Amino acid sequence: MTRRKRYVQVGVGARSRGYTVALVKTMKSTCELVGICDTNRGRMELCNRKIVKDLKGKAVPMFLDTEFDAMIRRLKPDVVVVTSVDCFHDQYIVRAMDLGCDVVSEKPMTTDAKKCQRIVDAVNRTGRDLKVTFNCRYMPAMVQVKDLLMQGVIGKILSVDVHWILDVDHGASYFRRWHSEIGKSGGLLLHKATHHLDLANWFLSANPVEVFAMGGRRFYGAQSGMVKRYGLQGHSERCLTCRRRGKCPFFMDIRKSADLKGMYLNCEKHDGYIRDRCVFHKKINIMDTMSLVVRYDTGAFLSYSLNAFTPYEGFRYAFNGNKGRLEFEHIGAPLTSQGKVLPAKGMPGGMRIRLYPHFKLAQSIPLKKFKGSHWGGDDRLMADVFGAKSTKDPYLRAANYASGAMSILIGAAANKSMRTGQPVKIASLVKGLPPARLPKMKQW
Numbered sequence: 001m002t003r004r005k006r007y008v009q010v011g012v013g014a015r016s017r018g019y020t021v022a023l024v025k026t027m028k029s030t031c032e033l034v035g036i037c038d039t040n041r042g043r044m045e046l047c048n049r050k051i052v053k054d055l056k057g058k059a060v061p062m063f064l065d066t067e068f069d070a071m072i073r074r075l076k077p078d079v080v081v082v083t084s085v086d087c088f089h090d091q092y093i094v095r096a097m098d099l100g101c102d103v104v105s106e107k108p109m110t111t112d113a114k115k116c117q118r119i120v121d122a123v124n125r126t127g128r129d130l131k132v133t134f135n136c137r138y139m140p141a142m143v144q145v146k147d148l149l150m151q152g153v154i155g156k157i158l159s160v161d162v163h164w165i166l167d168v169d170h171g172a173s174y175f176r177r178w179h180s181e182i183g184k185s186g187g188l189l190l191h192k193a194t195h196h197l198d199l200a201n202w203f204l205s206a207n208p209v210e211v212f213a214m215g216g217r218r219f220y221g222a223q224s225g226m227v228k229r230y231g232l233q234g235h236s237e238r239c240l241t242c243r244r245r246g247k248c249p250f251f252m253d254i255r256k257s258a259d260l261k262g263m264y265l266n267c268e269k270h271d272g273y274i275r276d277r278c279v280f281h282k283k284i285n286i287m288d289t290m291s292l293v294v295r296y297d298t299g300a301f302l303s304y305s306l307n308a309f310t311p312y313e314g315f316r317y318a319f320n321g322n323k324g325r326l327e328f329e330h331i332g333a334p335l336t337s338q339g340k341v342l343p344a345k346g347m348p349g350g351m352r353i354r355l356y357p358h359f360k361l362a363q364s365i366p367l368k369k370f371k372g373s374h375w376g377g378d379d380r381l382m383a384d385v386f387g388a389k390s391t392k393d394p395y396l397r398a399a400n401y402a403s404g405a406m407s408i409l410i411g412a413a414a415n416k417s418m419r420t421g422q423p424v425k426i427a428s429l430v431k432g433l434p435p436a437r438l439p440k441m442k443q444w
């Protein structure tokens with residue numbers, strides 16, 4: 001029998017839970033969780049309570065961020081799983097590799113080009129393995145689209161239009177949390193678009209070459225004018241204590257969710273982090289309205305937009321090939337900012353794949369059934385990352401540091417382009433980065 005791999009987790013907030021379940025329960029034949037690390041002792045204690053009560057496992061040793069090196073030396077893990085706030089990913093990835101560990105990092109791999117360079121240098125220096133967990137690649141619907149494109153149903157892809165809209169519930173949540181500060185998340189073009197742009201890179205099997213972008217903060221934040229429109233002058237820093245709560249369409253009561261209360265409100269005393277900060281707060285400095293164009297090494301063009309304040313959530317990928325067009329879209333239900341579904345009788349909704357070959361009948365492609373979190377992506381990702389040696393994957397979904405870098409470098413280039421008003425070449429941002437490993441596409 002092969003030895004189980006020893007894992008530690010850094011950052012034990014909301015996203016880390018799926019990893020803890022995999023390491024302690026579902027993947028325990030191949031994995032062992034041996035320690036956790038976070039800046040917040042309260043959240044580590046909560047994580048250990050969950051391990052014992054819900055997962056019937058044993059509590060593991062806890063380490064503060066300042067004790068990371070000591071944790072590695074004492075516990076000798078094989079792999080460090082990084083699920084902390086985005087801006088700290090690089091420091092744990094680099095240190096873990098220098099201390100002889102492999103790394104599994106949540107997206108985004110990091111938040112700017114300088115940090116990306118540190119990671120690339122560390123991989124080249126140490127030869128350690130770094131996996132970036134793009135769960136979207138594992139969603140069955142995405143795999144179906146990738147499979148069609150790989151078969152060449154629309155021939156060579158010449159251009160793609162990608163539009164994502166985030167609603168006033170999910171989209172607004174980014175403006176309540178640490179994500180709303182560019183120093184912590186890199187902005188939504190890094191934090192969120194890393195998923196959408198990785199999918200674009202992967203769908204096209206192409207590496208980005210050049211990026212031009214524009215964007216702004218038009219809805220959230222203190223300067224957008226929306227406070228006055230809603231009549232919320234004199235609002236507080238957070239919902240919990242806000243005098244304008246009765247008037248505000250974005251009011252959220254953090255005490256009403258047992259999960260949010262346990263994980264954040266009850267843990268505030270340890271680090272002062274406020275999870276229900278006002279979406280119009282003056283510290284918000286990320287954008288909510290972004291558009292960019294990308295040129296790829298295959299010659300394809302991408303046009304991408306992201307808006308974070310729409311009544312419903314959804315996306316559209318429309319691929320234009322030399323044999324036809326493939327459309328892949330999702331239209332969600334309109335919601336209140338508290339997540340209540342609003343009636344939308346007679347309106348389109350759901351997920352669709354439509355194929356329009358040149359000079360032939362168009363067809364709607366039936367979607368395969370799926371269940372589980374993130375449209376069935378999470379369980380499949382965990383099984384691939386933490387299971388026994390995986391079988392050969394024709395879609396090459398397991399993403400290494402090169403794929404992690406290619407998706408965030410589009411965002412980093414876009415942020416730079418917005419600052420300078422100029423197009424930015426990806427190769428000018430980071431040296432020593434190989435092209436991402438992507439599956440071959442059948443061409444016409």
Ligand SMILES: NC(=O)c1ccc[n+]([C@@H]2O[C@H](COP(=O)([O-])OP(=O)(O)OC[C@H]3O[C@@H](n4cnc5c(N)ncnc54)[C@H](O)[C@@H]3O)[C@@H](O)[C@H]2O)c1
Nearest residue numbers: 011012013014015038039040065083084085086088106107
């Ligand atoms: N793939 C996905 O679908 C998906 C979904 C959500 C989040 N994420 C990613 O997961 C990561 C965590 O996000 P989250 O939603 O759990 O956020 P969160 O705020 O719930 O958790 C972040 C945790 O990191 C800890 N932390 C902060 N600074 C730290 C430091 N210097 N060292 C160690 N720990 C530190 C916090 O105390 C907290 O426990 C992020 O990188 C995010 O982008 C991915």
